[in-house]
Every structure is written in C-alpha cells, then in structure tokens.
Amino acid sequence: MSARKNSGARWARVLVVLQIACVALPLSIIAVWAFTDSWPWPNLLPESFSLRGMQTIVRGGDATGLGCLLLSVEISVVCAVLTTAVAILAARAICFHRWVGRTAFEYLTMLPFLIPTTVFAMGVQVAFIRLHLAYTAFGVVLAHAIVALPYAVAIMTETTCGAGQAREQAARTLGASGLRAFWHVSLPTITPGILSSLCMSFIISFSQYFLTLLIGGGKVRTFALILFPYLSGGDRTIAGAYALVFLATTLLVFVAFRVILRKTGGSTEETALYGEA
Amino acid sequence: MEISLRNINLTLRKNPILQDVSMCVPSGEFVSILGKSGAGKSTLLSVISGLLLQDSGEVYFDGECVDAVPTHKRDVSVVFQDARLFPNMNVLDNVAFPLKMRGVRTPERRERARAMLAEVQLQGLEQRRTHELSGGQRQRVALARALVCRPHAVLLDEPFSGLDEEVRDDMRDLVLKLHERHDTTIVMVTHDGFEALRMSDQIAYLSGGRIIQVGKPADLLIHPATPEVVASFGQTKAFEGVVCDGEFTYGKLRIAAPGVEGPAILVHTESGATEVLPLDGASAARATGGKSTQAAADNVAQANAKE
Numbered sequence: 001m002s003a004r005k006n007s008g009a010r011w012a013r014v015l016v017v018l019q020i021a022c023v024a025l026p027l028s029i030i031a032v033w034a035f036t037d038s039w040p041w042p043n044l045l046p047e048s049f050s051l052r053g054m055q056t057i058v059r060g061g062d063a064t065g066l067g068c069l070l071l072s073v074e075i076s077v078v079c080a081v082l083t084t085a086v087a088i089l090a091a092r093a094i095c096f097h098r099w100v101g102r103t104a105f106e107y108l109t110m111l112p113f114l115i116p117t118t119v120f121a122m123g124v125q126v127a128f129i130r131l132h133l134a135y136t137a138f139g140v141v142l143a144h145a146i147v148a149l150p151y152a153v154a155i156m157t158e159t160t161c162g163a164g165q166a167r168e169q170a171a172r173t174l175g176a177s178g179l180r181a182f183w184h185v186s187l188p189t190i191t192p193g194i195l196s197s198l199c200m201s202f203i204i205s206f207s208q209y210f211l212t213l214l215i216g217g218g219k220v221r222t223f224a225l226i227l228f229p230y231l232s233g234g235d236r237t238i239a240g241a242y243a244l245v246f247l248a249t250t251l252l253v254f255v256a257f258r259v260i261l262r263k264t265g266g267s268t269e270e271t272a273l274y275g276e277a
Numbered sequence: 278m279e280i281s282l283r284n285i286n287l288t289l290r291k292n293p294i295l296q297d298v299s300m301c302v303p304s305g306e307f308v309s310i311l312g313k314s315g316a317g318k319s320t321l322l323s324v325i326s327g328l329l330l331q332d333s334g335e336v337y338f339d340g341e342c343v344d345a346v347p348t349h350k351r352d353v354s355v356v357f358q359d360a361r362l363f364p365n366m367n368v369l370d371n372v373a374f375p376l377k378m379r380g381v382r383t384p385e386r387r388e389r390a391r392a393m394l395a396e397v398q399l400q401g402l403e404q405r406r407t408h409e410l411s412g413g414q415r416q417r418v419a420l421a422r423a424l425v426c427r428p429h430a431v432l433l434d435e436p437f438s439g440l441d442e443e444v445r446d447d448m449r450d451l452v453l454k455l456h457e458r459h460d461t462t463i464v465m466v467t468h469d470g471f472e473a474l475r476m477s478d479q480i481a482y483l484s485g486g487r488i489i490q491v492g493k494p495a496d497l498l499i500h501p502a503t504p505e506v507v508a509s510f511g512q513t514k515a516f517e518g519v520v521c522d523g524e525f526t527y528g529k530l531r532i533a534a535p536g537v538e539g540p541a542i543l544v545h546t547e548s549g550a551t552e553v554l555p556l557d558g559a560s561a562a563r564a565t566g567g568k569s570t571q572a573a574a575d576n577v578a579q580a581n582a583k584e
Contacts, residue, residue, distance in 0.1 A: 174354060188363075
C-alpha cells in the first residue's frame with residue numbers, strides 16, 4: 001500500500017514538473033529575448049545581449065513606456081474592482097433571493113460569453129459615442145468590465161452559494177446589522193472567490209487589444225496596444241521586453257490584491273474557511 | 278424577558294408552516310418546543326428572532342410588539358444546530374463578536390469573552406481556529422458567544438443534535454447550569470422528548486404548524502393530549518431520580534410519587550403508562566430482578582402488557 005502511495009506521489013510530482021515546464025520554458029525564452037541583441041537561427045544561444053528593449057520602455061514616456069504601463073494598470077485595476085463589486089451583488093441576488101426573472105438574469109450575465117468581442121465592440125462603440133464615453137479611459141473601463149463580467153459573476157456565484165447565508169444570519173442574531181454581518185462575516189468567507197474574480201477581471205482587461213483600440217480610438221494607449229504590433233512585427237527584443245514587463249506587472253498586481261485582501265481580514269486559505277462543518 | 282406569540286401564521290412557498298400559533302414564555306423560564314421534523318419548530322424560532330417575518334400575528338417582548346424591530350436589535354441570541362462559528366476568527370474573537378457589535382472596547386470585550394469561555398470550560402482554547410475544534414467544543418463556543426452579551430433571551434435550535442450521547446449529556450448539564458446562573462429566558466427546539474422533559478419548565482408540542490399541547494413536563498408525560506405526544510416520548514424508558522416530599526424529581530421533571538421516598542426510578546412505557554419505583558435494596562431487587570434500570574423498565578412494560 002505504501003509503495004503504491006509513493007508511486008502515486010512520484011507520478012503526481014512528475015506531472016506537476018511537466019506542467020510547470022510547459023509554462024516556464026516559453027516564458028524563459030521571452031525573458032532571454034528581452035535582453036538579447038542578436039540571436040540568429042540556428043544558434044542555440046544568443047550571440048549578444050543588450051538592454052535596448054528595456055531602455056525603449058523606460059524612455060518611452062506616456063506614449064509607449066512606463067506612463068502607458070501605469071495607465072493600463074489603473075484601467076485594469078478599476079475594471080477588476082468594479083466588475084467584482086457588481087458580481088458580488090449579482091451573486092447575492094442569484095443565491096439568496098427568489099424573484100421573478102432570476103434564471104433569465106443569471107443567463108443574461110453570461111451573454112458576453114456568447115457574443116464575439118468584435119461584434120460587441122462595434123455595437124458598444126456606437127452607444128458610447130452617443131454617451132460621450134468613446135475615446136475616454138472610463139469608456140474603456142466600462143467596455144472591459146462588460147467583457148469580464150461573466151467570468152466574475154460565475155466565480156462569485158459559486159463562491160457565494162457555497163458560503164451560504166447561515167453565518168450571516170447567525171451574526172445578525174448576535175447584534176450585527178445586515179451590512180456589518182456582510183463585512184465582518186460573509187466578506188472574509190468569500191475572499192478566495194474575490195481574489196479569483198479580481199485576478200481574472202484584471203488579466204482580461206489588461207490583455208484587451210481590439211476592444212481598447214476601438215473604444216479608446218487610439219487616444220487611450222494601453223500596454224497591450226503597444227505590445228501587439230511588436231509581437232507581429234520583427235523586433236523580438238523589444239517585443240520580449242514588453243512581454244516580460246507585462247508578465248511581471250500582472251504578477252505584482254496579483255500579489256498586491258492578495259496582500260490587500262489579507263490585511264482587510266480576509267483569509268485566502270480555503271481549508272481554514274471551509275474546513276469546519 | 279417574557280416572550281409572547283399571538284396568532285402567528287406563516288406560509289412559505291404556498292405551504293402553511295405555522296398556523297395560528299400562540300404561546301407565552303414567562304421571563305426567566307426554560308421552555309422547549311417539541312415536535313417531529315417538519316413541524317415548524319425552527320421556523321417558529323426564526324419568527325421570534327426576526328430572521329423570518331410572519332404573514333400575520335404579533336411577537337411581543339415584555340408586552341411590546343417587536344414586529345418592526347430588526348433582528349440585530351431584538352437582543353435575542355440564537356444557538357444553531359450547526360454552531361455557525363465564524364471561520365475567519367479564532368475562538369476568542371468569535372465569543373467577543375456580540376460585544377464588538379455593541380461597541381464594547383477591545384480590552385473589556387476580550388476579558389468578558391475569556392470569562393465566558395471559562396464558564397463553558399474552554400479556557401486555554403482562545404487562540405484556536407474554529408476548524409480545529411471538536412463538535413462539542415464548537416457548541417460550547419456557540420453557547421458562550423450567545424450568552425456573553427447577556428441577551429434578554431436565548432433561542433436554542435436543536436443544539437445537541439449531531440453530538441454523541443456522552444457529549445450531549447455534558448452539554449445539557451452545562452446549559453442548565455448556565456440557565457440557573459444567568460436567569461435568561463431560554464426557548465429550545467428539540468425532537469427529543471426526554472431532553473425536553475429533563476430540561477424544561479414548560480413544553481409546547483408543535484405538530485403541523487399548530488400548538489397541540491402546552492404544559493409542564495409531567496402534564497405532557499402523564500396526560501398527553503394526542504397519541505402523537507405519547508409517541509414523542511418513544512420506547513419504554515427509565516430515569517433515575519429522587520423522591521422528596523412525595524414528588525419524583527428528574528432534572529426539571531416533577532411527578533407525584535406517593536408512597537415512595539428517596540432514590541427511585543421513573544418508568545415510562547411505550548403505551549404511555551408511568552410508574553415510580555423505589556431504588557432501595559430489597560424493593561429495587563424485587564422491581565428490577567437485580568438487573569439494570571433499563572431492564573427494570575422492560576419488566577414493568579411486560580407486566581403492563583400482560584395486564
């Protein structure tokens with residue numbers, strides 16, 4: 001029995017290593033390209049290295065460099081927070097209340113899954129022009145939030161229904177108003193879901209290209225807008241540098257979300273939250 | 278605090294759950310609501326606590342109608358069957374939670390929480406996380422949390438279900454001790470007839486959303502209103518207690534026992550007959566044939582059946 005367990009554990013470790021390798025190896029190639037000056041085929045290793053790629057980003061200013069990165073992060077963080085907040089409310093309406101049209105509402109939140117982004121973008125562009133939201137950062141945030149909403153609602157609905165309302169009811173019988181019961185008891189319980197929703201919404205927004213191009217009209221220059229032409233163009237050094245910064249920024253934001261949630265009293269340890277009966 | 282329910286009616290998803298329920302829980306008393314699963318007992322507790330609003334009828338606390346008072350302002354704590362501790366807090370913070378909601382400062386609320394944990398015999402476990410506790414420990418924490426803010430009433434929703442028998446006995450003793458010490462009005466929901474007999478000043482039997490019988494434990498045991506009330510006390514059982522001044526005592530159960538004095542057993546048969554037998558040497562041996570209390574009960578049941 002012990003030999004079987006050890007064999008099982010060994011195969012599990014092999015699978016994990018393979019999975020990590022599938023992700024890490026391509027990323028490591030990008031990291032190498034970010035600092036490569038010349039790497040002609042069929043060389044296995046680069047011929048020379050340089051900081052040209054990183055310098056392009058640092059010296060690019062608002063248009064193509066760190067200013068552009070900051071704007072992207074701002075747009076995506078606002079999108080993530082907005083989408084998650086709406087998803088929490090939608091999830092509570094779906095999980096805890098019975099009302100006419102509840103099932104239809106639940107399906108409607110999934111509509112952006114069914115409609116291609118290009119079709120959605122062209123339709124919402126017309127509406128945003130009328131509402132004076134086109135070519136603005138806020139308009140881009142709203143458009144990204146609509147596309148990210150189904151993911152956030154799906155995550156928060158599962159989390160909220162799983163957590164249930166029982167503890168919130170107990171808190172109310174112990175003197176907590178509805179809002180305080182939610183803040184002190186329910187919100188910490190659904191923190192793992194909130195973290196997933198924030199990260200998913202962030203990455204969807206951060207990597208949007210066509211939607212940002214159409215709604216932003218070229219005036220709202222996000223990092224993805226700058227990165228994509230380099231990817232399809234010939235300069236792999238600059239493309240690699242942008243891709244590396246893209247990845248590093250995403251990871252940093254994920255860590256920041258986790259730290260903030262922990263500091264506000266939430267626990268991201270699911271066993272601690274769901275371990276008891 | 279006296280709790281009074283007048284003509285409470287509640288329908289959920291087109292099913293009548295509570296029908297014209299009226300009862301009074303005198304201040305400081307321990308009242309059990311007894312009945313089968315699905316009788317509406319937990320729903321009645323939810324109406325008292327304000328978690329559910331009744332369709333018609335009124336809930337009164339000390340003569341004042343509280344229908345418009347939200348749950349968190351009714352000052353009525355609830356201990357649920359599944360404890361419902363907060364996993365994001367340790368044991369001490371769980372117990373201190375009601376005090377925090379009432380604006381008590383941190384040092385004072387921690388001190389009061391510690392004192393309450395000592396009362397439920399859980400001192401030393403303040404820093405434990407809730408998932409590290411056993412079932413019995415979780416219910417003790419839930420009890421401490423419900424009592425720490427000295428509420429006007431405590432509602433217990435089958436608090437001992439899901440615990441094994443030995444832990445259940447300890448918990449019952451603890452609840453009775455806390456009731457005596459704090460003199461709080463307690464309403465307990467249970468489907469265990471003998472638990473209700475032992476712990477209650479009064480029992481209300483609920484069936485199909487209606488109150489069938491209300492009275493002292495002895496009344497329901499000796500003069501049950503319906504066969505369903507009889508059946509709630511289940512199979513033949515025997516309790517060891519004491520007869521003083523012609524009255525048999527077992528917890529809060531009091532039954533007249535003329536002609537018997539000192540240690541005794543009360544035998545209750547499935548058919549509803551009751552008999553108090555002395556537990557002194559010779560007569561105990563005659564009654565029990567030298568066997569255990571349960572065997573004595575079986576003897577009496579068989580004798581009654583033959584009669």
